Each structure stands twice: as C-alpha cells, then as structure tokens.
Amino acid sequence: xxxxxxxxxxxxxxxxxxxxxxxxxxxxxxxxxxxxxxxxxxxxxxxxxxxxxxxxxxxxxxxxxxxxxxxxxxxxxxxxxxxxxxxxxxxxxxxxxxxxxxxxxxxxxxxxxxxxxxxxxxxxxxxxxxxxxxxxxxxxxxxxxxxxxxxxxxxxxxxxxxxxxxxxxxxxxxxxxxxxxxxxxxxxxxxxxxxxxx
Amino acid sequence: xxxxxxxxxxxxxxxxxxxxxxxxxxxxxxxxxxxxxxxxxxxxxxxxxxxxxxxxxxxxxxxxxxxxxxxxxxxxxxxxxxxxxxxxxxxxxxxxxxxxxxxxxxxxxxxxxxxxxxxxxxxxxxxxxxxxxxxxxxxxxxxxxxxxxxxxxxxxxxxxxxxxxxxxxxxxxxxxxxxxxxxxxxxxxxxxxxxxxxxxxxxxxxxxxxxxxxxxxxxxxxxxxxxxxxxxxxxxxxxxxxxxxxxxxxxxxxxxxxxxxxxxxxxxxxxxxxxxxxxxxxxxxxxxxxxxxxxxxxxxxxxxxxxxxxxxxxxxxxxxxxxxxxxxxxxxxxxxxxxxxxxxxxxxxxxxxxxxxxxxxxxxxxxxxxxxxxxxxxxxxxxxxxxxxxxx
Numbered sequence: 001x002x003x004x005x006x007x008x009x010x011x012x013x014x015x016x017x018x019x020x021x022x023x024x025x026x027x028x029x030x031x032x033x034x035x036x037x038x039x040x041x042x043x044x045x046x047x048x049x050x051x052x053x054x055x056x057x058x059x060x061x062x063x064x065x066x067x068x069x070x071x072x073x074x075x076x077x078x079x080x081x082x083x084x085x086x087x088x089x090x091x092x093x094x095x096x097x098x099x100x101x102x103x104x105x106x107x108x109x110x111x112x113x114x115x116x117x118x119x120x121x122x123x124x125x126x127x128x129x130x131x132x133x134x135x136x137x138x139x140x141x142x143x144x145x146x147x148x149x150x151x152x153x154x155x156x157x158x159x160x161x162x163x164x165x166x167x168x169x170x171x172x173x174x175x176x177x178x179x180x181x182x183x184x185x186x187x188x189x190x191x192x193x194x195x196x197x198x
Numbered sequence: 199x200x201x202x203x204x205x206x207x208x209x210x211x212x213x214x215x216x217x218x219x220x221x222x223x224x225x226x227x228x229x230x231x232x233x234x235x236x237x238x239x240x241x242x243x244x245x246x247x248x249x250x251x252x253x254x255x256x257x258x259x260x261x262x263x264x265x266x267x268x269x270x271x272x273x274x275x276x277x278x279x280x281x282x283x284x285x286x287x288x289x290x291x292x293x294x295x296x297x298x299x300x301x302x303x304x305x306x307x308x309x310x311x312x313x314x315x316x317x318x319x320x321x322x323x324x325x326x327x328x329x330x331x332x333x334x335x336x337x338x339x340x341x342x343x344x345x346x347x348x349x350x351x352x353x354x355x356x357x358x359x360x361x362x363x364x365x366x367x368x369x370x371x372x373x374x375x376x377x378x379x380x381x382x383x384x385x386x387x388x389x390x391x392x393x394x395x396x397x398x399x400x401x402x403x404x405x406x407x408x409x410x411x412x413x414x415x416x417x418x419x420x421x422x423x424x425x426x427x428x429x430x431x432x433x434x435x436x437x438x439x440x441x442x443x444x445x446x447x448x449x450x451x452x453x454x455x456x457x458x459x460x461x462x463x464x465x466x467x468x469x470x471x472x473x474x475x476x477x478x479x480x481x482x483x484x485x486x487x488x489x490x491x492x493x494x495x496x497x498x499x500x501x502x503x504x505x506x507x508x509x510x511x512x513x514x515x516x517x518x519x520x521x522x523x524x525x526x527x528x529x530x531x532x533x534x535x536x537x538x539x540x541x542x543x544x545x546x547x548x549x550x551x552x553x554x555x556x557x558x559x560x561x562x563x564x565x566x567x568x569x570x571x572x573x574x575x576x577x578x579x580x581x582x583x584x585x586x587x588x589x590x
Contacts, residue, residue: 034366036359045368079369079465115460118218120281120450122457125254127281135454174455176569181363 021194022156026053028163028188032075035183037142037166042185049075049184055091064094069105075184078116085111085139099152101159107141111169141167145186159190218282218461226279228290228445230432232482236289239272241589246274248588249563253277255575256457258450258567259287263481264589265489265560273482279447279566282461292433292445292480293564294466295549296542299477300402302421304346304526305491306409308501309424315412318343318504318525322404325411330404333383340391342408345401346525347509353385354398365468369545372441372467375403394512395523399474406473417473429490434479437470446478449546452570459567462546475544481551481562488553489560492538506538518579533583534590541577543568548576554590561589 028051033043053071069089076082087109095101114134120127147161163186172180236242241264249260259277273289310316316325322345323331323338331337340350355361361381365371382400389396409417418436426434435443442463449466450459469475490496497505508522508529515521519530528539534554541550549564563585565576575581 034363036363039360043367047367080366115458117460118282120258120459122256122459127258127278127459129282132458173453173569175571175573176453176455177362180366 022192023194024055024156024190024192026051026055026069026071026188026190028161028186030073030075030163030165030184030186030188032077033183033185034077034080034180037181037183040183041164043183045078047075047077049073051186051188063096064092067091067093069107071109076116080116081113082116083111083113083137085109087111087139087141089141089143095149097152099149099157101147101149101161103143103145103147103161103163105141105143105145105165107143107167109139109141111137111139113137113169137172138170139167140170141165147190156192158192161188161190162186163188221280221283221285223283223285225444226285226288226291226447228288228292228433228480230290230482231430232273232290234273234289235270236272236274239269241266241269241272242274245272245589246276248585249274249276252565252575256452256567256572257565257575258459258572259291259447260563260565260576261287261289261291261293261481262561262563263289263485265485265558267558271482271485281448281450281459287447287566290433290445290480290482291447292435292443292478293447293549293566294437294449294475294542294544294547295477295479295484295564296469296475296544296547297399298479298484298540298542298549298551299473299475300542301491301526301540301551302425302477302487303402303405303409303417303473304505305496306417306420306424307342307346307405308497308505308525310409310412312498312501316342316408318346322408325408326404329383330379330407334379334400334404335385335387336391337404340401342405343504343525344391345398345405347395347523348397348401349393349395349509349523350391350398350401351387351389351393351396352398352400352404353382353387354396355379355381355400355403358382358385369462369465370467372470373472375407375472378468378472379403395509396511399472402474403472409473418476425487425496429483429486429496431479431483431487434477434483434487437466437476437478441467441470443478447566449544450567451546452567452572455570457571459572465545466547469544475542477542479549479564481549481564484549484551484562484564485560488551488562489558492553492555492558519582532586534586537586543577548573550577550582552582552586559590561585 030049032047051073055069059066089105089107091105093103119132121130143165145163149157151157165184169180253276265271275287275289279285279287344350358381406417449462451462505525522529538553548568551562
C-alpha cells in the first residue's frame, strides 16, 4: 500500500502539469541485465521490464532541446529480484531534419526490490516464512538512445526509439558486492495525449 | 488508466514469487555405514552447544565432524536442511563443499606423479595446448607444481567483473570449463611464475584438464577410482554426474546482509564441471579423507612432503590468518597451534576442514547458508578461531 501511495504522489503532479496541452507519454519494454555497462548489448536470459513516463521541456531550439523526464518502471529478474523504480532524468536531444534523433539522459531514482523466491526471515532464533518487505535502493543512470520521429515536421510527432540505459544499484549486497551495475535495453515509443496545444 | 496500471503492477508483484519446491522428506534420508557413538562422546554436549550456537545466530543449518585420537569421531547437526519443507538437518546430510575439492585435485595429481605419469615440475603446456595456453598469460611458463601452489600468477577468472555480473545475470546457467576460462583470456597475470602466491581458480580448472588428458576420462571419475572408492567415501560425489543428488540440503544466501535468506540450491552451476569446485560431500567423509591423506594412506610420504612444502604470501589479507600455501592445502597459525586447512564456498554453501598436525585433531564443518551476516558465524577469522577454541 505504501508503494502505491508513493507512486501516486510521484505521478499526480505530472498529470496535472500536462492538463490542457499535449502530454508526452513514453512507453517502453526493456530487457534488464546484470552486466558491466558498454560491454554487452543484448543479453540472455531475458529479464522483462516495462517503463512508463512523461517529460517536459526546459529549453527548445530548432534542432535540440533540454528536458526532464519522470518515469515509473518495473522489471522481473527470474531467481534474483523484481524491482519497481521511480526516476527522473535530465535529457538532451538533437533532432535531424529527416526525423532521426539522438538523446543522452542522466538520471537518478529510487527503487524498491523484492526477492523473486520465497524469503525466510530470521526472527527470535529461527527462520520463518514472512512477507517480503523488500529493499530500498538508489539508482543513478546514464542512457543513450536513437529515435525516429514518424511525422518529422510536427513537434509532437510520435517517435520510436531504442535506448541503452546503464544504471547502478546501491546498496546491492552489503559486505559482499556494494554496488551492482546493470544495463536495460529499451524499445519504446513516445506519443502525446490531449493534443489541444499542438 | 493509471489506476489500471497500478493494479496490474501490484498483481504482478504479488504473483511473481517462486513459491518453493515441495520435497518429500525421504529425499533427505541418509543412512551410511558408520557406527555412530557421538552421543557417548565425552565432548558431545560441548560440540552440540557449539553448532546450536551457530544456528541460533542465523546459520540455517550446519553439519560437523570432529576427530580426536582419544575420543574418536563425533558427528552432529543443527538447524534446517530445508526451510520451505521444514526438514531438520541430519549429520549425514550432504551439501556442496566448493573449493575444498582442490585438496582432492592436488592429491590426484600427486598420485599420478607417483605413478610416473607426470612430474610436478613439468610445464602444464607440455600437456595442454590451444587457447588455454595461448590466451592465458603465464600458462606457457607455469609448472604443474606452481598451479597446485597458486604460485603461477595466472589471473583468477572469478575476479573478472564480467564473469561476476554474467553469473548473477543467469544464476542457473551451467558453465563448462571452457566458458569459465574465457574470463581469464588475455588478462594480465598477477606476477611471474614462482614470484609470489595468489589464489587462482583458473589454475585448478587447468589441473582438471590435465588429469583428463593423462587418464583419458573425466577427472571426477579419476577421483572416484583413486580416492572415493578406496576410502569408502559413499557420501562423496561430483556435481557433474548429478547436479543435486538425493540428500543434498537446500542452500540459502543472505544477499542483503539482513538475515533474510532466499534459496540458492540451483545457483551453483559455475562449478558443476570444473576441478576448482563442484564437490558434494559431508563432514564425515571429508574427515575420513583428510586423516587418510595426512597419515599417508592415499599418497606416500615423499608426495605428502611435497604437498606440505610451504610458500608464504607476500601480502597477507589483514582480515584473515596469514596463509602459507602448500599443494592444494594451506597452513595457518591459530591460537591453538598450527592447522592445515582448506575451505570452500558455493552459492548458499560453505565448508571448512582443519587438521592439527600436533595431535591429529580434525574438524570439518559444512553449512547450507552464506554471504552477508552469516559469514560472520562460519568463515571469517573470528568465526574460525571461535570454532577452534571451543573444540580444542
């Protein structure tokens, strides 16, 4: 329940912010992987994830813009953990005339991870089956992506993108592995809802 | 729309947990030919109190054997073999014993040397060729003795961060020796062969390959022929033949150092097929093996003298005993005197075997949980000193 409240608190301002004009929505599915960033691209087995987010611009020029994102994500890593994360990123996009665009994003977020296998908690000298309260993490990230605007002349054109997101999980396993690095390979789309302000 | 999404996420979180495996208690039954007089042992209460103290601190389950010339062998167990099915640990239960296998690997190599099939000072490159030699720095120069003594300087594949993340990415992957060795390819060696000592699993994978090359069959079959069968080690097996043989206790990891453990029985696939890990045994069998080895029942006195020729590390780990390296064996100075030892970790398991040459006291213990806070009770210097001081 606490998690739902946190999620609602996080999302509500972004919905209010967008009322009465185009609200960009980013949706992506991704493959999460424990890996050293920039050493692997596609990894197996697939650990599926879903990310939903929005963004708003700080500064827009003819070919570029500086913007901020707000995202909620979920991933499932079989046998290890599932995580639900909230993050925000500062992004820079450079868009070419024919619709191709490149982005770099620097982010910071909060993640709560839960064991994907039954957890036993040591209580009063014995291990007992108890509900998993999960573990809190910080996750800084750095992403690069390549995208394509389907309607190249429109500001609010739908876009498809491929994003390589590298991120670190801290703390990971205290006294054993303090920080774990990951990569998420996203395939996604950006579209706008409520296009009155086109 | 948001409410729907939250609902889906909440349902996903609640339903995506592996429930646990229903296992019939008969799976853990283990009867072996041993006239157990542990309850009559004058130290029974003391030893039992020690292992109960370990499990009441957070170790999931422990099995232990203690041999003393005056009182014979004692075996005992405490805690749980399986938390999900609430099965108590029994003293005969088997578990993964990780790198303790290196002492078996070294013993087998010394047996082969006795049989005239190799010389310890031969270069490993006289027997192995290809990428294993060409792509691993120092492999063309190192001798068999140096590999056994961890003085080859060859890079330890386990330290490669790419290997560590890859194994976490796929916990149940079954790694073959060649997959693991690739993480040592083109890595800088620690030092020139013979200059120092530094633990290297890579060298022991190569030694397993050497045994197979000379004997023409899997190295663990050679273990069976030369060690397991002659000593009657009926509870000792190798994971390559059966990954989780009947009787194997569940393993658990304290991943987040908060004594909230999850099962890891299927997570140790990286040493199923290599001579640097992969052994499955129990403290009774390991105690029999260690004493037989030290008393010259497996290898002759010359070979044993080679095994117990020590080389000190230049840069000891300040958090552990200073270690002298023999061939597949270590020497440490404890508060109760010199001990020969080898320990081993697997994911969710830890084992340690200690032999005191002053009086032949032999202590072996195996636990089915590790990492995080649990290591403080089983594998740190403080934990080992405590166990020794309670027993000796």
